[in-house]
Amino acid sequence: MAVLRTLSIIKPDAVNKNVIGKILDRFESSGLKIVAAKMKKLSQGEAQAFYAVHKARPFYNELVEFMISGRVFISVLEGEDAIALNREIMGATNPVEAKPGTIRAEFADSIQNNAVHGSDSVETAQQEMTFFFSPDEL
Ligand code: ADP
Ligand code: MG
Numbered sequence: 001m002a003v004l005r006t007l008s009i010i011k012p013d014a015v016n017k018n019v020i021g022k023i024l025d026r027f028e029s030s031g032l033k034i035v036a037a038k039m040k041k042l043s044q045g046e047a048q049a050f051y052a053v054h055k056a057r058p059f060y061n062e063l064v065e066f067m068i069s070g071r072v073f074i075s076v077l078e079g080e081d082a083i084a085l086n087r088e089i090m091g092a093t094n095p096v097e098a099k100p101g102t103i104r105a106e107f108a109d110s111i112q113n114n115a116v117h118g119s120d121s122v123e124t125a126q127q128e129m130t131f132f133f134s135p136d137e138l
Contacts, residue, residue, distance in 0.1 A: 001081040006042040007128035012070035029078035074132050086118040
């Protein structure tokens with residue numbers, strides 16, 4: 001397995017619950033390193049562009065509204081097989097289906113308000129990291 005990088009977002013629901021530190025601890029305890037990080041309130045345009053792949057889905061507008069409802073914590077995680085490892089630690093999209101002990105099982109409220117985002121492939125990880133971070137930040 002190769003050392004890879006992936007983009008993580010702690011979503012507004014989890015930021016509001018004051019569990020940024022607990023979630024970052026999950027990453028670090030699993031062997032992932034935080035190599036870049038920032039906190040910001042996304043603009044509507046940023047959220048629409050970031051989730052453009054879901055534009056045709058019925059939940060798209062609500063998802064964008066949710067993602068701009070408060071601050072998010074955006075980071076780049078690095079480690080062996082980081083993309084798959086992060087997805088494993090996150091748990092399934094719907095917290096009802098997320099394995100016990102995963103971030104979503106513990107902190108998510110619903111299929112939409114599900115605490116974290118994680119890139120799902122090498123290609124999307126690259127796109128998503130450059131969407132939020134400039135080369136000198138990476
Ligand atoms: P994941 O974040 O696990 O990669 P998707 O890429 O399928 O999941 O969806 C992106 C985000 O859109 C989810 O994390 C969630 O916030 C939201 N979402 C996905 N499916 C639904 C749905 N059926 N209803 C409402 N929101 C959804
Ligand atoms: Mg996804």
